Amino acid sequence: MKMEDVSLSSMDNSKMEGFAQEILSDLVEDACLGLCFEVHRAVKQGYFFMDDTDQESMKDFEIVDQPGVDIFGQVYNQWKNKECVCPNCSRSIAASRFAPHLEKCLGMGRNSSRIANRRIASGNNTNKSESDQEDNDDVNDNDWSYGAEKKAKKRKSDKNPNSPRRSKSMKHKND
Amino acid sequence: MVCGTAGNKQQQREINMSKESQMRAAINQKLIEMGERERLKELLRAKLIECGWRDQLKALCKEVIKEKGIENVTVEDLVAGVTPKGRALVPDSVKKELLQRIRAFLAQHST
Numbered sequence: 215m216k217m218e219d220v221s222l223s224s225m226d227n228s229k230m231e232g233f234a235q236e237i238l239s240d241l242v243e244d245a246c247l248g249l250c251f252e253v254h255r256a257v258k259q260g261y262f263f264m265d266d267t268d269q270e271s272m273k274d275f276e277i278v279d280q281p282g283v284d285i286f287g288q289v290y291n292q293w294k295n296k297e298c299v300c301p302n303c304s305r306s307i308a309a310s311r312f313a314p315h316l317e318k319c320l321g322m323g324r325n326s327s328r329i330a331n332r333r334i335a336s337g338n339n340t341n342k343s344e345s346d347q348e349d350n351d352d353v354n355d356n357d358w359s360y361g362a363e364k365k366a367k368k369r370k371s372d373k374n375p376n377s378p379r380r381s382k383s384m385k386h387k388n389d
Numbered sequence: 390m391v392c393g394t395a396g397n398k399q400q401q402r403e404i405n406m407s408k409e410s411q412m413r414a415a416i417n418q419k420l421i422e423m424g425e426r427e428r429l430k431e432l433l434r435a436k437l438i439e440c441g442w443r444d445q446l447k448a449l450c451k452e453v454i455k456e457k458g459i460e461n462v463t464v465e466d467l468v469a470g471v472t473p474k475g476r477a478l479v480p481d482s483v484k485k486e487l488l489q490r491i492r493a494f495l496a497q498h499s500t
Contacts, residue, residue, distance in 0.1 A: 230499075234491045234495060237429075237491050238484065239476075241430060242433070245430070245437060246468070246475040249475070250450070250464060253467060
């Protein structure tokens with residue numbers, strides 16, 4: 215009788231199934247052992263019981279599930295309707311409009327430096343304080359690319375320099 | 390050669406069995422070398438966490454610890470106390486999925 219080469223045909227399906235079960239069993243045992251080792255270490259190092267506290271403290275920090283309130287129990291849209299006083303122009307501004315207003319009011323931030331640059335490029339006389347602020351912006355503004363600004367300046371001089379309307383393409387250029 | 394037939398049959402069976410264990414060893418080796426065993430382990434781990442098995446077992450561990458005391462509990466205590474139930478608690482769906490992958494691997498790599 216000829217000796218057959220070792221191949222799948224020498225192991226029938228039930229044996230293959232048994233083999234697969236064995237492999238699974240090994241894997242499950244690995245998982246159990248892994249867990250036991252982790253737990254044991256946690257116990258001996260003292261951090262196993264860390265998230266158990268007394269019942270009272272547990273109640274204090276329970277997740278809140280009420281309407282109008284976040285999971286900590288804080289009201290989350292109470293700042294929507296508040297108004298803030300601008301330190302620069304002393305106007306009362308709505309909270310959600312406050313940051314953009316400050317940007318323009320103080321002359322800092324990307325948009326206002328762009329407006330200022332455009333005014334300069336179109337040949338208007340600017341006072342010294344404005345150009346100083348603009349220099350600061352160049353240094354501080356990390357996401358502002360000088361190359362793009364040069365391109366923008368060039369394009370603007372082609373158009374009507376006295377037009378007050380901001381072009382849309384420039385607005386979205388550096389976004 | 391009549392008296393030799395029974396002996397030959399026994400021998401043949403033994404040879405078949407060792408071929409089989411050779412084959413199992415070869416497949417196991419492939420499983421490890423190709424990284425598939427590691428992937429299967431990860432898959433199993435993820436599934437067991439998902440289905441809450443890990444938390445169940447942790448709770449069982451707590452009981453063992455409370456029984457033996459934090460100072461005295463050993464790894465063997467935990468293993469002995471928790472592994473048998475751990476095996477039983479694996480959900481059938483997880484077992485099925487793992488077995489599918491294992492069978493696929495065996496079918497692909499057993500020649």
